[in-house]
Amino acid sequence: MKFLILANGEYGELDWYRKQQGFDRVICADAGASMALQIGIEPQLVIGDLDSIGKKELEQLKTAGCRFLVYPVEKDYTDTHLALMLAEKEGATEVTVWGGTGSRLDHTLGSIFSAAVLAEQGIAVRFASPAQMIYLVCDELRLPGCPGETVSVMALVGRARGVTLEGFYYPLSGVTLETRSTLGVSNVITTPDPLIRVEQGILTVFHYPTVKKRSEAGGQSGGW
Structure with a gap:
């Protein structure tokens, strides 16, 4: 339901x-x-x-x-x-x-x-x-999004293991993210409806449809 x-x-x-x-x-x-x-x-x-x-x-x-x-x-x-x-x-x-x-x-x-x-x-x-969509992901999410939109991923509690990002300017494959890390902040969608996967833990996905970024501009954790 x-x-x-x-x-x-x-x-x-x-x-x-x-x-x-x-x-x-x-x-x-x-x-x-x-x-x-x-x-x-x-x-x-x-x-x-x-x-x-x-x-x-x-x-x-x-x-x-x-x-x-x-x-x-x-x-x-x-x-x-x-x-x-x-x-x-x-x-x-x-x-x-x-x-x-x-x-x-x-x-x-x-x-x-x-x-x-x-x-x-x-x-x-x-x-x-x-202006903002926040998803809590424990397995896999096909994110409804378009190229150029900003997405950040962060471990919600402790560690999120086996994090994979496909369809992003900064892809990840089987990476472990910690709550204290900003590695997953300020990524950019390059392919419509990109894939986000986590094998263990909870991943918090922040999607900003109205925040457009050129994929070649700045580093992954650029911004604040």
Whole structure:
């Protein structure tokens, strides 16, 4: 089952989200429900402490038949983490997160690390937005991308072994990446829909469709 989670991070151009379809279940993490209403989506369930949703929006969601799982404000998990755990519990095979990243780096990292548990269970996880796509890969990913677009790959926890990149300006074959390494930062797609493979561990793939680079410019870890 394909699950969509709407969190309370940054979204950007909302028309991009309105064009995305094909989800079986929609879960909102607290104020992600407000974004769902703005986009024009009616979620099946809202989870969290509900401290960021207005009364008018709550009534609109209740009228639409939305279920609520309410947690206290003082809890051990973020609302997004709770939504991810619920998706796993309810049989998700794919999870897409909107609004899972933003200016709060602690929340961004918390969401990515908590999603790693799902990836380890074989659930395909991605954080999607118009400007950035983040994939958690435990085996193989055929990345939907075009030549010239920027991609970075990093080990999420500890080491990612047997990392292979095909269709990139800087290819890799069976390489071990460590969390503390920037070897995989700022690569460039040279072939449509390139292949990314990892034999052991979790690889975090950052894809920036709007960031174009000439393949011959700079080194692999150029940039910041």
